[in-house]
Amino acid sequence: MNMLLLLGAVLAALFGCALLALSQPRHWQAVTRTRSEPGRTPQRLGWLLLTGSIVLTILRDGASFAALFAPVLIGSAVLVTAMVLTCCPRVLSPIMKMIMPMN
Amino acid sequence: MPRISEDFRQAMNWTHTWLGVVLGIVLFAVFWMGTLTIFAPEIDRWMIPETRIAHDGREVSYDRLLAQLPPDAATSDYVNFVVPTERHPTIGVFYRDSQGAFQNLLLDPRTGAPISVTDSHAGSGFIYPFHLSLTIEWQNLGYWIVGLAALAMLLLLVSGIFVHRKIIAELFVFRPQRKPRRATLDLHNLSSLVGLPFYILMPFSGLLIFASLYLPWGMAEPFGGDMDKAEAAISGAYDPGPRTGRPAPIASLDAMKRKAEAMWSETEGAPVKTNILRILNNGDESAVVYFRNTFPEDRVVLSKYVAVLDGQSGAVLQDFVKPPIGEASAWVQGAHFIQFGHWPLRWLYFLGGLGGCVMIATGNLFWLRSREGRLARASLGYRTVEALTIGGVTGIIAATGAFFVANRLIPADAFPVKGARADAEVQVFWLVWLIAFVHAAILRERAWAQQAWAIAVLAIAAVASNAVTTGDHIGVTLAEGEWAVAGMDLLLLITAGIAAWAAIRLAPSPMPERPFDPMPAE
Numbered sequence: 001m002n003m004l005l006l007l008g009a010v011l012a013a014l015f016g017c018a019l020l021a022l023s024q025p026r027h028w029q030a031v032t033r034t035r036s037e038p039g040r041t042p043q044r045l046g047w048l049l050l051t052g053s054i055v056l057t058i059l060r061d062g063a064s065f066a067a068l069f070a071p072v073l074i075g076s077a078v079l080v081t082a083m084v085l086t087c088c089p090r091v092l093s094p095i096m097k098m099i100m101p102m103n
Numbered sequence: 104m105p106r107i108s109e110d111f112r113q114a115m116n117w118t119h120t121w122l123g124v125v126l127g128i129v130l131f132a133v134f135w136m137g138t139l140t141i142f143a144p145e146i147d148r149w150m151i152p153e154t155r156i157a158h159d160g161r162e163v164s165y166d167r168l169l170a171q172l173p174p175d176a177a178t179s180d181y182v183n184f185v186v187p188t189e190r191h192p193t194i195g196v197f198y199r200d201s202q203g204a205f206q207n208l209l210l211d212p213r214t215g216a217p218i219s220v221t222d223s224h225a226g227s228g229f230i231y232p233f234h235l236s237l238t239i240e241w242q243n244l245g246y247w248i249v250g251l252a253a254l255a256m257l258l259l260l261v262s263g264i265f266v267h268r269k270i271i272a273e274l275f276v277f278r279p280q281r282k283p284r285r286a287t288l289d290l291h292n293l294s295s296l297v298g299l300p301f302y303i304l305m306p307f308s309g310l311l312i313f314a315s316l317y318l319p320w321g322m323a324e325p326f327g328g329d330m331d332k333a334e335a336a337i338s339g340a341y342d343p344g345p346r347t348g349r350p351a352p353i354a355s356l357d358a359m360k361r362k363a364e365a366m367w368s369e370t371e372g373a374p375v376k377t378n379i380l381r382i383l384n385n386g387d388e389s390a391v392v393y394f395r396n397t398f399p400e401d402r403v404v405l406s407k408y409v410a411v412l413d414g415q416s417g418a419v420l421q422d423f424v425k426p427p428i429g430e431a432s433a434w435v436q437g438a439h440f441i442q443f444g445h446w447p448l449r450w451l452y453f454l455g456g457l458g459g460c461v462m463i464a465t466g467n468l469f470w471l472r473s474r475e476g477r478l479a480r481a482s483l484g485y486r487t488v489e490a491l492t493i494g495g496v497t498g499i500i501a502a503t504g505a506f507f508v509a510n511r512l513i514p515a516d517a518f519p520v521k522g523a524r525a526d527a528e529v530q531v532f533w534l535v536w537l538i539a540f541v542h543a544a545i546l547r548e549r550a551w552a553q554q555a556w557a558i559a560v561l562a563i564a565a566v567a568s569n570a571v572t573t574g575d576h577i578g579v580t581l582a583e584g585e586w587a588v589a590g591m592d593l594l595l596l597i598t599a600g601i602a603a604w605a606a607i608r609l610a611p612s613p614m615p616e617r618p619f620d621p622m623p624a625e
Contacts, residue, residue: 006447017275020274020275021274021275024272024275026276027275061445064402064403064404064434065403065443065445065448067403068304068403068438068448069445069447069448069451071300071301072298072300072301072448072451072452072454072455073451075296075297075298075299075300075301075455075458076297076451076454078274078275078293078296078297079293079294079297079458081275082274082275082276082277082293082297083277085275085276085277086277086278086279
């Protein structure tokens with residue numbers, strides 16, 4: 001159970017940061033290779049997933065550990081997202097395709 | 104929302120630039136050693152191979168251990184046992200010898216016999232103290248320098264937030280293909296923002312841990328200016344008073360330990376174990392036994408439990424519970440000490456520490472990059488910052504590699520005086536670091552690549568020398584589940600790979616140097 005919560009928190013942080021990045025036109029356009037705008041969905045989903053990541057860390061370890069774990073986990077997820085956007089932004093296109101119908 | 108005036112932003116920019124340039128290298132050294140300190144017990148096991156013992160969790164009898172101690176330790180008036188854990192599998196003994204000097208012993212938890220170990224300061228004896236005080240002990244000067252650097256870091260972080268205009272817009276931005284100056288600033292901004300809460304917590308908690316050193320008057324004031332009373336109220340320190348001179352045997356340590364742990368567990372509602380067991384006035388009628396639970400595995404908060412029992416009757420003399428204000432600060436301190444059993448968080452701390460190193464190094468590098476197109480490049484100030492940055496970044500990493508290699512290659516009997524071998528390892532560190540500064544001052548930017556190669560070679564040499572001198576190569580340690588040693592070797596190999604890649608990237612291009620090429624403002 002602990003491992004599942006940890007995995008959930010990590011994935012939610014990674015996808016949440018990826019969506020927040022995609023909510024910015026420059027990254028959205030780099031991934032879609034168009035001049036379209038991202039709309040509000042990526043931002044809303046991104047914040048929702050980041051909140052979910054924090055909740056999962058609290059459920060796993062309690063608030064005391066989560067107060068340390070969640071910020072460094074989300075910071076690491078931001079770093080991973082930035083590196084993906086630098087090296088191979090198209091890696092994020094499946095996420096973009098998933099949220100496009102919701103826009 | 105109020106607008107930030109341009110004057111204020113410029114003032115913050117000035118503060119950010121010059122605090123960073125002046126204290127950046129001290130900060131890098133403290134952050135680098137702090138990052139390594141996260142794995143200090145594992146480094147200890149790598150550097151002192153005799154302590155590579157599997158912790159089986161069995162109960163240790165301290166009555167038996169006390170009876171088995173060498174005479175000098177057994178008859179000492181002060182004997183301190185550090186209870187073994189998974190990360191510290193040996194039993195540490197700290198005692199005062201007949202000459203009044205403090206001595207260390209390590210005992211094998213399976214037999215209770217003293218272990219003859221490699222004479223090394225290792226992680227806990229050098230890397231950790233370096234993080235705290237740069238190992239400058241004179242008048243606590245090192246602690247004050249590190250404290251000043253911690254305070255400067257908080258100022259740097261706050262001023263940096265005001266300096267950067269597009270924090271959110273550029274949160275995910277890194278453009279290595281742009282001009283070196285722009286790419287360096289991107290990396291500085293990115294590494295700063297991803298770890299911001301961590302970077303604020305670390306210097307703040309570090310300052311709080313040493314509050315009694317930096318602000319002793321404030322802490323002692325409620326206790327009539329008596330610092331000992333303040334310490335006792337905060338940490339449960341106990342003074343057994345003078346020895347009576349009447350010899351008396353000590354009662355069962357194991358029974359007293361069970362009693363203290365039962366008391367704590369009842370209060371906590373969960374099992375609480377002893378970390379430290381200390382006999383004061385040993386062998387005297389006035390003997391007392393001090394039990395402490397310092398670093399709980401399952402909580403961030405440092406423990407609040409200390410019990411002092413009478414050495415003859417086993418009666419409870421003091422059942423100390425930290426006051427609420429102490430508990431509040433104990434969370435912040437626990438967050439800095441990282442002794443809890445949360446491995447994912449420990450690894451993220453390690454990455455956060457490395458991120459801090461990148462942030463500091465790129466800050467100094469950006470200062471250099473911003474000036475390299477100007478005539479200032481030939482100035483003494485520029486050359487000084489350049490040499491300090493190269494020596495302070497790649498130099499200290501190379502010096503750490505040399506420290507590891509020296510640990511494996513200096514023969515055990517190379518020095519007849521006890522302690523000299525351990526000191527020789529440290530001297531190698533300082534010597535290599537000094538050479539790195541001189542090398543950087545002479546070769547200037549060409550030193551980056553050469554020092555990166557030195558790091559790669561030293562890291563591989565450390566792994567190879569560990570395999571040759573102990574037989575514990577990666578294949579063996581991975582197969583036997585000796586993660587401390589395997590992890591250290593793997594990290595050294597990763598470091599070698601990154602350093603070699605960096606050295607290739609940093610190698611100067613064969614293009615002839617242009618005499619003057621002003622860079623247009625971006």
